[in-house]
Amino acid sequence: MQLFVNTNLDNRLKAELQQQLPPDITAIFRHDVPQEEQKQAFQTADFILGNPPAAWFAEPLPNMKFWQLDSAGFDGYKHVQLNAAVANMGDYFAWPCAETMLAGILAIYRCIPELAVLQSCSEWVGTPIRERTGLLRHKQVVILGTGTIGQAMRQMLSGFACSIQMLARTDPHADLHSADDLKAVLPQTDIVINCLPGTAAGFFSADLIQAMKPGSMYANVGRGSTTDEAALIDALQSRRLGSAVLDVTAQEPLSGDSPLWTMPNVLLTQHTGGGQPDEDAGKVDQFLKNLTRFRAGEALENAVDLARGY
Numbered sequence: 001m002q003l004f005v006n007t008n009l010d011n012r013l014k015a016e017l018q019q020q021l022p023p024d025i026t027a028i029f030r031h032d033v034p035q036e037e038q039k040q041a042f043q044t045a046d047f048i049l050g051n052p053p054a055a056w057f058a059e060p061l062p063n064m065k066f067w068q069l070d071s072a073g074f075d076g077y078k079h080v081q082l083n084a085a086v087a088n089m090g091d092y093f094a095w096p097c098a099e100t101m102l103a104g105i106l107a108i109y110r111c112i113p114e115l116a117v118l119q120s121c122s123e124w125v126g127t128p129i130r131e132r133t134g135l136l137r138h139k140q141v142v143i144l145g146t147g148t149i150g151q152a153m154r155q156m157l158s159g160f161a162c163s164i165q166m167l168a169r170t171d172p173h174a175d176l177h178s179a180d181d182l183k184a185v186l187p188q189t190d191i192v193i194n195c196l197p198g199t200a201a202g203f204f205s206a207d208l209i210q211a212m213k214p215g216s217m218y219a220n221v222g223r224g225s226t227t228d229e230a231a232l233i234d235a236l237q238s239r240r241l242g243s244a245v246l247d248v249t250a251q252e253p254l255s256g257d258s259p260l261w262t263m264p265n266v267l268l269t270q271h272t273g274g275g276q277p278d279e280d281a282g283k284v285d286q287f288l289k290n291l292t293r294f295r296a297g298e299a300l301e302n303a304v305d306l307a308r309g310y
Contacts, residue, residue, distance in 0.1 A: 002025070002028055003028065057081075072088055097195075102157070110134075139160070140190045142192050142193070143166045144166075146173065150168075167182055179203065186211040194220040210231070222248065
């Protein structure tokens with residue numbers, strides 16, 4: 001049997017993976033195969049690690065038995081139909097994503113980006129900046145999405161005594177379930193944190209942006225496609241919104257002429273939110289763990305339904 005590894009692993013991890021594979025499974029690494037042969041190697045594989053091009057799934061894959069995504073999100077594969085078990089990385093990226101958002105929110109409130117620029121210029125301003133700092137403590141927060149990132153975000157914010165409401169369409173434990181529910185609370189909300197997947201494209205509309213509390217903050221660690229970016233930029237430029245922390249944007253990499261680059265009330269973290277030490281090693285570990293479970297007939301960790309998006 002064959003394992004097709006789409007993830008671009010370094011030589012150390014390739015060797016470790018090969019050493020830990022069962023003897024009846026041979027690993028084929030996409031980036032070691034000539035480009036014209038990569039798709040064929042994928043189509044004949046029994047197991048997949050990583051996120052191959054969605055177009056490769058257009059043809060039947062009779063051998064595929066188990067596919068381990070190397071991401072938490074998988075909205076790009078929502079139209080893929082497979083007779084195979086599929087799992088994602090679950091909450092592996094949730095905690096670093098939540099930490100990135102928390103760091104960005106705190107940075108905005110405490111004027112850290114401005115202070116970092118002043119430090120690079122050896123310029124001391126001091127007291128006038130103190131007067132413009134804010135506090136995260138006791139803020140009214142709405143988190144969009146009750147998945148792993150949203151739950152991690154909620155746990156972190158609880159340490160700041162924030163009042164937190166969560167939105168999810170189908171989760172019965174959520175506080176809000178629709179755009180209308182959200183619109184009703186936005187005028188009293190200090191921070192909106194978007195953790196929605198790409199399947200919620202366009203959800204945070206211009207209408208919702210218009211309903212936000214003047215001077216409030218918008219943070220997005222979900223997908224850029226979930227937000228009306230033009231309306232967000234307009235609200236930030238006019239200062240109806242106070243600030244934004246954006247790990248994701250509608251276009252990535254962000255185009256050089258986007259006004260988001262130069263807006264002093266915007267902090268861009270360039271889709272680094274899920275980053276962590278030895279990230280690829282965690283992907284290999286999760287694949288091997290789930291491969292063992294799959295071959296033993298046990299339930300996979302973080303099994304997903306591609307069509308449903310979760």
